[in-house]
Amino acid sequence: MDKILWKVEGMTCSNCALSVSKVLQKQGMQQVQVNAITGDVSFETLDAANMLTIAKKNINELGYHVVDDSVVAVEKKKPFLGTYLEKFWFTLPFTLVLMTAHWAMYFHVHFLHNAWLQMAICLPVFIVGMNFFGRSAVKSLRKGIPNMNVLIALGSLAAFVYSFIGTINGNETQIFYETAASIISLVFLGNWMEDASVESTRKTIKELTKQHKVMANMIAYDDAHNENIFPIENTFLKTGDLVLIKSGEQVPQDCKILSGEAEVNEAIITGESVPVFKKQGDILIGGSVLANGNVKCYVTATGKDTILNGIVELMKQAQGQKPPMQLLADKISAIFVPTVVSISVVTMVVNYFFLHIGFGDSLMRSIAVLVISCPCAMGIATPAAIAVGLGRAAKHGILYTKTDSMELFAQIKQIVFDKTGTLTSGKFQISNFKSDIEETDFKKLVYSLEKFSNHPIAKSIAAAWKTQEVLRWQNIEEIKGLGMKASDKEGNIYWIGSAKIDARITDTSHHLYVTKNNTVIGWIDIADEVRPEAKAVINYFKSKGITTILLSGDSQTKCEQVAKQLGVDKVIAEQTPQQKLDVVEALCKTAPTVMVGDGINDAPALAKATISVSLSAASQLAIQSASVVLMNNGLQKLPIAMQLGEHTHNTIKGNLFWAFFYNIIAIPFAAIGLFTPTVGALLMGLSDVVLALNSLRLNWKKVASI
Missing domain, CATH: 3.40.1110.10 (Calcium-transporting ATPase, cytoplasmic domain N)
Known part of the structure; x- marks a missing residue:
């Protein structure tokens, strides 16, 4: 099986990701993972030629754009009206004229009352709208994956066709060209606002993942064994190359010190600005900065093999995961479009046949239901908050490898610490x-x-x-x-x-x-x-009413000494790895439990905990078993990890509440005529912006450090 990595542009929520995922799965792709926020798509396939071409075509037909990382990008001529904003500016003047025609009696422009003239003005807007929304809607229906564009296309098409029939019949009471045009223009504006707001949630991750190009001092030797130093861009360095790094310079790639000593600022990884002393044989992380000293090194890893890139990949994997609260939203999003279409039809029938509302007004209410509904609001609620939460945690040197930990931190009742290398x-x-x-x-x-x-x-x-x-x-x-x-x-x-x-x-x-x-x-x-920060960390969790437990393989006497010094509530000592696993498993059955450890002995127990936390200096097995990794080699960021997890959990709850509340309130209001289709189109676009802005508030949520 070949693993394929793509970038898919145009996705804004998990509903979009679901559509892309279904297309790939129908095409026979396996292990499909789609991240709507970053646009990363990965899957495995046996046929790396024919199936890929068809899959790419099907995704593009849904209105998204596939960027194949395996192919060198060729700059293409920008298409006419290629962005949402360009489409909006093109359609806006026509829409404003039609809105003026609708209120002609107030503006004394009675000549605009001519239905055929209104149709001619609306036609450019309708063609641009149907070329985008209509094509996408038809193709999504053919593939059995109805998307939000189905609702927009149906609404604007119904308004235009009804108005066209009125134009032919000479019935001015059924002319609603301004409704068709305003729906299309405002949804283009809403899509642009949605893209802009979602893009802002990606910035923190992009800053971390961005490969900064810096100049490196490469060392080479001539035939006479004379040392020569010359500048080279870090992207051209290869494993084994020798480099000289001077005070104040950025480490170009992952390196190992051959000679010299330096104080290194590793804030890019650990979130700590205090320089760390490094000597011969120590590893320098690419992207860190030499605060003081000069060293000669050889490059140990470049590009995708670097430590920083490994962290970034873990973060991307974490973003692709679906926390528990997202599962309900996904299930609802999957049936949202057919449900809304059904409600729209029922609205039309009830208003016209039972409430005896005129056909034109009943149709407008039905259209309002279509355009005011927003499946994207439910889809974006969790990914937007997760993206911002992960980004802020990364700035603090906290790496979440499993996003459900961010939700679970809010439920924690007890925390278990290993002794050696963790509390000590x-x-x-x-x-x-x-x-x-x-x-x-x-x-x-x-x-x-x-x-x-x-x-x-x-x-x-x-x-x-x-x-x-x-x-x-x-x-x-x-x-x-x-x-x-x-x-x-x-x-x-x-x-x-x-x-x-x-x-x-x-x-x-x-x-x-x-x-x-x-x-x-x-x-x-x-x-x-004992770690200097250990007592403050224990006190923090005790102040939150969380039971602290010391679980160790060390002797009872040694463990009790440490527990007494730190104020730990309970001691379980002299445990084998199997016994540790059994203890943690039993604790998790009584209440949600955090396990903090760093050794090989801790790996099985970490895997059983509700949330597992490992230190960056831990064994690789322990890190692989952890759902949270603290990159500062200490416990001081553990309270912040918990607070950020709780804040993210609360933001997700707030987003989902707003998404459900909006749709539950907006659809009935539209059905009884309180919202016009024009107002509905505007509110639909604004709903996503509200969620994105609420998620961005995570960047400024106060967290208490110890």
């Missing part, structure tokens, strides 16, 4: 040790075991006791929740881990034990510092 800094020091063998041999043995582990404690020990003399193992593996196990070529079995590695260990007061063939040959005590 993960920066460990060896406070004491004892061995039955020579100290040098003991350190060499421990380093040879721990260098293969990803656990924070193991990394700290390996860094402290690093040596060039390393033992060679026949076999070595990391046993989750226990420690490292290795065997040498003589068949000796070595372990390093907690007291759980051997049931015969009776003195469990030390952190780590080293055994050889089931005999303890030494122990190590570790000191770990």
Whole structure:
């Protein structure tokens, strides 16, 4: 299966996305994902030629425009009246003249009362409108995916045809050319306003995803091995290229430091403006800025392989997901157009046959129902809020990988923290040790075991006791929740881990034990510092009435010490990864639960939590299991993540309430004649703008930091 990536322009809501998705699925495409806000479309197909051409044609026929990223863009001549705004300005003068004709008695322009003249003035507007709305409506009906243009086309067509019949019969009481023209003109204006408002919700994501072109100082060597430095655009850099980055310059691509030291501002990723110290061997993230210092580096990743792009892709995937509240809106949007057409017909019948309203007025009420209805309002309610919420979170160094977390944060009753590397800094020091063998041999043995582990404690020990003399193992593996196990070529079995590695260990007061063939040959005590922000974070959640729980594989004594220091409500210690998973699963059954962790041991439990939070310095497995990733390597942004999630949830609720309220109120009002078709067309366009503006308020919602 080939994976295809497209950009589809012209989508403004999930109703549009649903139409595009159905076209692709009918064409046999699989794994279809459509993001209405960003315009990103991805799918898999077996036939990368014929089916793609047909699918692209079908989507274009619905009124959208497919931009194929796999094909080099060729600049085409801009079509006449190619944008909504151009169409609006073209139709506006004709519409204003017809509106003047409608009120001719007040403006003393009686010659405009001529029905044939009004038809001639309306005709250009009607042709432009039908060329867009009519064609799109017919094609959507042929494909069994009726879109909003069906409502607009039916409304304007009914007004024009009824007026044309009146013109032929010489009946001036059924001339409504101004209605047909005003519907078309105002919907063009509304579509432009809708596009403009939706575009404003994309800006934050675009700023993050935009590839800034900067000049890099590339290092090259001539035949005499002399170093030469010359400027090159960062987009031309390749993996392995050498670059010099000076103080104040932007890191051109992901790099690894070969020599030099620097303080680096990584606000583009972490949201923190405080510079981070970097030295030889450290990774520099493309887009970060050297606040002070000069370094020589080699490029480790470019373009789509960079860390920043990986974050952007996660954000795009998150935007494509549908939170729980969106599912109801999608179901309603899918049947919205046929339902409104049915209501419009019923309106016509009831007004004319039962209420004995004149046929012309009954028709106008029926048309008003068609044009005032807005399926896009329900469709845009959630995606617009999600887009703004994700963008603001990214600015704070918070990455939501699952958008339903933004809704679920509002329901959370308890939060579970791992200890090591989460509530504590993960920066460990060896406070004491004892061995039955020579100290040098003991350190060499421990380093040879721990260098293969990803656990924070193991990394700290390996860094402290690093040596060039390393033992060679026949076999070595990391046993989750226990420690490292290795065997040498003589068949000796070595372990390093907690007291759980051997049931015969009776003195469990030390952190780590080293055994050889089931005999303890030494122990190590570790000191770990509590994160400076941890107590404030715990206090914040307690102030919200959320129960705080410490869940760890460490000893009961060590966990209780940390819990007492921070004021944690409950301690569950000495847990294996399976036990952690069972505990979190049980907690989630009692109440919605957040799990915060960073190690391999935490990955299974993270996957079971209602919301899983991981730190950016965590193991890759933990990050993949998380629905929220804090990019600042600390807990200080966790309260902000929760507040932004709650604000986004409330904004979605407000948007959906407005969307449902608007349609529930507007349609009956139109049906009883309180709104004319012209007013209905204007209100329909404004409804989407209201939702977009309400979503943009998320950018200024107050969040309390600790």
